Amino acid sequence: MSKALADLLFPHITKTPRDYFAQYPPRDLPVGAKVTRFAPSPTGFVHIGSLMTSLVCRRVAHQSGGVFFLRIEDTDKKREQDRSVEEIVTNLINFDLTPDEGYVSVDPLVERGAYAPYVQSQRVEIYETFAKYMVEQGHAYPCFCTEDELDRLRKSQEAQNVKPGYYGSWAIWRNAPLERVKERLDAGERPVIRIRAPYPNEGRVRFTDVIKGAIDMPANDLDSVLLKSNSLPTYHFAHVVDDTLMHVNPVIRGDEWLASAPLHIQTFEFLGLPIPAFAHVAPIAKLDGTSKRKLSKRKDPEANVMYYYEAGYPVQAVSEYLLNLANSSFYDWRKANPDQPYQEFPLRLEDMGVASPLFDLVKLNDISKDVIASYSAEQVYAYGLAWARQYQPRLAALLEADPVYGVAVFNLERIGQAPRKDIVNWSDIERAVGFFFDALYEDSIAASFPMPAYTPDVVTAVLDRVRAFDPAQTKETWLDEMRSLGETLGFARDAKTYKKAPDQYKGHFGDVMMIVRVALTGRTNTPDLYEILKIMGRERITRRMDRVAALISNP
Ligand code: GLU
Secondary structure (H helix, E strand, O other): OHHHHHHHHOOOOOOOHHHHHHHOOOOOOOOOOOEEEEOOOOOOOOEHHHHHHHHHHHHHHHOOOOEEEEOEOOOOOOOOOOOHHHHHHHHHHHOOOOOOEEEEEOOOOEEEOOOOOOEHHHOHHHHHHHHHHHHHOOOEEEEOOOHHHHHHHHHHHHHHOOOOOOOHHHOOOOOOOHHHHHHHHHOOOOOEEEEOOOOOOOOEEEEEEOOOEEEEEEOOOOOOEEEOOOOOEOHHHHHHHHHHHOOOEOEEEEHHHHHHHHHHHHHHHHOOOOOOOEEEEOOOEEEEOOEEEEOOOOOOHHHEHHHHHHHOOOHHHHHHHHHHHHOOOHHHHHHHOOOOOHHHOOOOHHHOOOOOOEOOHHHHHHHHHHHHHOOOHHHHHHHHHHHHHHHOHHHHHHHHHOHHHHHHHHOOOOOOOOOOOOOOOHHHHHHHHHHHOHHHHHHHHHHOOOOOOOOHHHHHHHHHHHHOOOOOOOHHHHHHHHHHHHHHOOEEOOHHHHHHOHHHOOEEHHHHHHHHHHHHHOOOOOOOHHHHHHHHHHHHHHHHHHHHHHHHHOO
C-alpha cells in the first residue's frame, strides 16, 4: 500500500536515497574535522547576528581542518528578494568569510564544491526522492487540506479546548485510502507531504546541545509538512536532507530552531540517519529601556550589516566585536596576542553564552578605536579613502589630491608606545583631522571662529611668529620661543605664575597657544601643535596666517 502510494505521488522519481548517499560520499577530512554551514534565506538584508554565526561557523570548521560552506535556502519564493543572494555572498567576501563551497564570488555567481547544488530550489528532485522513501516506509503521507479546511480544524479544536494542530485523529488525510488520493491527483490537485508522527506520543527527546547543554523536550506528535505542494521542502525537511548529504556536523543555527528539534530528530530517525550534533546560538539582544529584546530587523538600524559599512567601521573591528560577543574570552586573548590576526582566535562553541549577548555600541567603538590605532598611517589612509570614495566623495577628493600629505596627517601621533586613538570609524575622519585640509578648515572658520578676544596687535604678533615656524627646530626650542614671545606680549610664563597675580597679566602661556591653535586649525581642541605645524608645512601655515590676519582686521 505504501509503495503504491509512493509511486502514485512520485511517478517521476526513480532514484532512492541510496543513490544520493553514493553521489555524496563522506568527506575526506582529518579525524575531528568539523563541517559547518551558513544557510541564509535570501529574504532581505544580512543581519549582524547572521554574520556572527558565520564567523563562528567558519572558525569552528577551519580550526579543526574542516569545511565551511554557504547554502542558499530559497524555499520561500514569496519572501525572496532581488539581489539578496549577491548581497549575502558580497558580505561574506568582505568580511573575509568566503565559503569553501557554495557561491564563492558574485557577478557572475560562481558555485564551487562537490556537494552541489548549494541552492535548495535546485535540489527539488533530491527532496522528492527522500519524501518518496518516507511515504514508502509509511512515515509520510499526502494531505490535500485547503487553508479553509485547516482553519475550520483549528476552530473546532479551540471550541473543544484541545491541542491545536494537525495530528492523530484530527489528521484527516493520515489514513486516507489510495483511491481518494488518486481521485484528487486526477483532478489536478497537488498535496503537501506530511510526516506521520506517532500519536499519542509520550516519548521525550534528549540530547546535549553543544551550547545549551542537556535538552529534554517532548517528542514530536504533530504531522508537520515536509514537502509543500509545489514540491519545495519546508525548512525542517531540507535541513535533515541537506545537512545529511552535505555531511554537516555540528549544525550551528539560531536558537529559534530549538523548538522544532524534536521534529528534526524524528525525521532523521525515520530515515535511519545519524543525528548530527546541534549548537543553538542565542540571538544578539539589546537593551530597550530596562528590558532586553532581540535586535530587530525592523526597529534597529544596527541589525543591518550595511549600518557598519556606512558608518565606516573597519571589517576587522566589527569582526573582533562579534567574536567578543560570541566568546567573552576573546578580549583576554586579544590582550595576550596583540599582533595575531583575529582569524586565529581559538573559538570554543562550548563557551558561547546560553543567554543572548548584549549589543553595545560603546564597546564596539572601543574595539574599533584600538583596531584603527593599530594600523599604519598608510593603512588608515587607504581604508579611509576607500570608505570616503563611497560615502564622503568630498573628503575622498581632498585625500586623493595629495596622498603624501594625507598619509602624513594620519601619521600624527601614531608612532610610539601610545598611538593616538581619535578615530572611531571612517566617518570620524573629518571630525578628527578635517582641519588639516584647507577646504574643510575654511568651512569650519566660516561656521565659527573661536579666536580668544585679544587685541589685534597681540594676535598679529603671535601669527607672525607662527609664520616663522622652522621645522628644523626642536619642539622644546619652539615652545621656549613661544613662551618668551608671550612674556613680551604681557602673558605669564605659566598658569601657576598667572594665578598668583592675574591682574598683572593678559593671560598665561596656554592662552598664547590657544591663539596659535585657533588660527591654525579653527578649533579649540587639537592634537599637539608642534606636530601639526610640521605636517602642515610652511606654505600652508603662511596661507592660514594670512587668512586669519585678514579675518581679524576685517571681521
Ligand atoms: N534558512 C534558515 C534561517 O535562515 C537556516 C537555519 C539554519 O541555519 O539551519 O533561519
